[in-house]
Amino acid sequence: MILRYDGTFAGFLTAVALARERSAEPEAITDREPEQQGLFAAVEEVETDRDRAGELYQLIRRTLPAGAVQTLRYAFHAGEPGREILLFRYLQLGLTTGPRFGAMLAHEAVIPVWKLARAVGREAHRYKGLVRFRQLEGDVWYAAMEPDHRILPLIAPHFAARFADQRWIIHDRRRNEAVAFDPARREWADIPLEVTGPLPLSAGEELFRDLWQRYFDRLSIAERHNPKLQRQNLPLKHRRHLPEFERE
Amino acid sequence: MPELSLAEKLEILADGAKYDVSCASSGSSRRNKGGIGNAAQCGICHSWTADGRCVSLLKILLTNACIYDCAYCVNRRSNDTRRVLLTPAEVAELTIGFYRRNAIEGLFLSTGVVKDPDHTMELLIEATSILREEHRFNGYIHVKVVPGADLLLVDRLGRLADRVSVNMELPSRESLQLLAPDKSREAIVAPMKRVGELIVQTKEERKVSRKIPPFAPAGQSTQLIIGASGESDLQIVSLAAGLYGRLSMKRVYYSAFIPVNTDTRLPSVVGTPPLVREHRLYQADWLMRYYGFAAGELLDEEHPNLDLSLDPKAGWALRNLHLFPVEVNRAPLELLLRVPGIGVRSAQRIVGARRGGHLSLDDLALLGVVMKRARYFVTARGRFGADMTPDAAGLQARLTERTTPRPRWSQPSLFDGANAIDIRSTITGEL
Numbered sequence: 001m002i003l004r005y006d007g008t009f010a011g012f013l014t015a016v017a018l019a020r021e022r023s024a025e026p027e028a029i030t031d032r033e034p035e036q037q038g039l040f041a042a043v044e045e046v047e048t049d050r051d052r053a054g055e056l057y058q059l060i061r062r063t064l065p066a067g068a069v070q071t072l073r074y075a076f077h078a079g080e081p082g083r084e085i086l087l088f089r090y091l092q093l094g095l096t097t098g099p100r101f102g103a104m105l106a107h108e109a110v111i112p113v114w115k116l117a118r119a120v121g122r123e124a125h126r127y128k129g130l131v132r133f134r135q136l137e138g139d140v141w142y143a144a145m146e147p148d149h150r151i152l153p154l155i156a157p158h159f160a161a162r163f164a165d166q167r168w169i170i171h172d173r174r175r176n177e178a179v180a181f182d183p184a185r186r187e188w189a190d191i192p193l194e195v196t197g198p199l200p201l202s203a204g205e206e207l208f209r210d211l212w213q214r215y216f217d218r219l220s221i222a223e224r225h226n227p228k229l230q231r232q233n234l235p236l237k238h239r240r241h242l243p244e245f246e247r248e
Numbered sequence: 249m250p251e252l253s254l255a256e257k258l259e260i261l262a263d264g265a266k267y268d269v270s271c272a273s274s275g276s277s278r279r280n281k282g283g284i285g286n287a288a289q290c291g292i293c294h295s296w297t298a299d300g301r302c303v304s305l306l307k308i309l310l311t312n313a314c315i316y317d318c319a320y321c322v323n324r325r326s327n328d329t330r331r332v333l334l335t336p337a338e339v340a341e342l343t344i345g346f347y348r349r350n351a352i353e354g355l356f357l358s359t360g361v362v363k364d365p366d367h368t369m370e371l372l373i374e375a376t377s378i379l380r381e382e383h384r385f386n387g388y389i390h391v392k393v394v395p396g397a398d399l400l401l402v403d404r405l406g407r408l409a410d411r412v413s414v415n416m417e418l419p420s421r422e423s424l425q426l427l428a429p430d431k432s433r434e435a436i437v438a439p440m441k442r443v444g445e446l447i448v449q450t451k452e453e454r455k456v457s458r459k460i461p462p463f464a465p466a467g468q469s470t471q472l473i474i475g476a477s478g479e480s481d482l483q484i485v486s487l488a489a490g491l492y493g494r495l496s497m498k499r500v501y502y503s504a505f506i507p508v509n510t511d512t513r514l515p516s517v518v519g520t521p522p523l524v525r526e527h528r529l530y531q532a533d534w535l536m537r538y539y540g541f542a543a544g545e546l547l548d549e550e551h552p553n554l555d556l557s558l559d560p561k562a563g564w565a566l567r568n569l570h571l572f573p574v575e576v577n578r579a580p581l582e583l584l585l586r587v588p589g590i591g592v593r594s595a596q597r598i599v600g601a602r603r604g605g606h607l608s609l610d611d612l613a614l615l616g617v618v619m620k621r622a623r624y625f626v627t628a629r630g631r632f633g634a635d636m637t638p639d640a641a642g643l644q645a646r647l648t649e650r651t652t653p654r655p656r657w658s659q660p661s662l663f664d665g666a667n668a669i670d671i672r673s674t675i676t677g678e679l
Contacts, residue, residue, distance in 0.1 A: 103604030105597055106611035129294040129304075133349045141348065159350075161279075162286050162387075166348065208345050214255055215346075218262040219307070220297035223506045223521055229300025233293075243351075244295055 005046040007031035009076055013053035015046045016088055020056075025092075029084035064094045065102035074117035074124075079149045086112050123147055124154040130238055131159065131170055134209075135202040141168040142199060144241045152179050156188050171195065209243050216244040257332045258342065264312040264323050265358050268415070268471060269503045273304040273353035273388045275466035276410040283384025285347060285354075287410060287466075292353050305356035305390060306346055310334055310371055314360030318428040320417070320476050322508040323360045333362075336375035344383050354388030354410070355379065365397035373401065376408040388466070395435040399442045403463075406446055411466040411498070414440050419484050423477035426513055443468045444495040467498025474529060475505035475522040476514060480552035482543075485532050489543040492536065502529040528554040535561055538592050539585045557648045562588040565625060566640045566647075572625045573632060576612060577602050588647070589622030609633045621647060 005011035090113040133141040171178040178193035239245040274291025293302035311333040379385040450463035491497040504521035535541040584595040594616040623633040
């Protein structure tokens, strides 16, 4: 059995509920086109059922310790294909174990999920610093990023609290997803977004980009020059949308 | 002389501030109260410069003019450099401009001393209050206290800032007299003491009423220059231990001496600054703050300096082999923390995981233990994982193998209590 769902958390939980009902472990749970369709197992489309998903989620929250639920939610946002089946095994173990599950850190079904959650958490934390806004015409603040994991929903609350008086958009250009924040209503919304041409910058934007670049260049101490350490801390993949590296 | 542009002033004043290694933006959790900005408890790095250090704050001087003539300082009176001044309003404007772009986590404001300490402090206070009151800025602010300033000004500054610091710079009274003859030890220690008292006192008052504004909620810090004067590591580590213990200091920063002036009172340095020594001191500092080590356990009169080729925890373990190996399934947390290769997070994880079942050696690696080092010091279910029984000489050779010091670590401590960004707290939101 291969279960295909719509990519949402509720969809995933529906698929898990379905598999649990049949007391079978699926070969795969996926939100993309399977590569070898129908060779060994038929692909079954799972229609997201919010009620069933909600029911299962309540069961999870009642049974698993809070930390384990968070680990599950974070790991779900990982970019790795194949994560769903790891999450499925993790959940199965957690639901049979109960509160003791929190101490099973070294279990083979727990470690891979915990590692995914850690990778997602790290990237989300990192992007709290690496999301860089530019002021566009019309006083909209726009930031582009290309993270490995689907971290937009995880970082949106941070920026909503921090820049509560700005109209801002954070754009995941890898997935063509964005979060837009409206300061009047203090709400953010997920929007699909694709940018093709150059964006119209506000009048003051060039000045501040120049100020920032000059400032950044002066900060480094020549006697301590250490580009290897810099690359270790800030890999090249993270530099693409940072103005201080635009000239490289 | 033509008036300098804001960009030129920024360059000059960033140049003058960069030698202050303090960079952390952690330890404060200010909320956005109807304006812009907040402060994240765990601290956030926004970029990394070509020397590998992180950029978290707009680190800048209000002015590089100074009435003092400290031998080690790039801004000393006798240097023939261009002196510029930002107005407090300009400091605020730059901070907000960078902050809105999310290029920084807040402001680190230092300064040369103009006219006298009180006047200088008043300018710092003005810049800070413009940010807090006019711009309604709730982000992180770290401001230097000017030694010798009126203690009432210290009080005002601490109510506006998240962190305040007085730089000690030189680890002993004698070096201070030699290299910074205009400053006295008393002028440095008095505001530190005052800050320490106010932090403790305000915390107590805030338990009664939350309306009292916090005083330097991210604590106070200081900086010591390493290698400009002759103090041993033992003297430096003991001084730091005293600062943590008696003055409730949050952080002591160690800055490898970089010669920016030629002066006969300074050591003639060739090559790179003592970065490895700086790194070892940070490690020792970490061991004191998070691992329960006392200064006297790391160094003594017979061994007054840290071994550059071996990290201080491994050094301690080699001197105390009678305590090892420890059984990971039984050892208390305090002992696990003393095993080379086991950090704070992996020690906590071991304690958590062994409640769920006996741990094997393989489990340890999965829990984040660095087995390359730890295997000589632990057993799991009674099993010992190394091919040799520990003896000091052989182990020393093993542990320094391929770990010859490289000057890569400029500042291992990018956030206060890097342990505080334990990923679990990021995930669960617990603080």
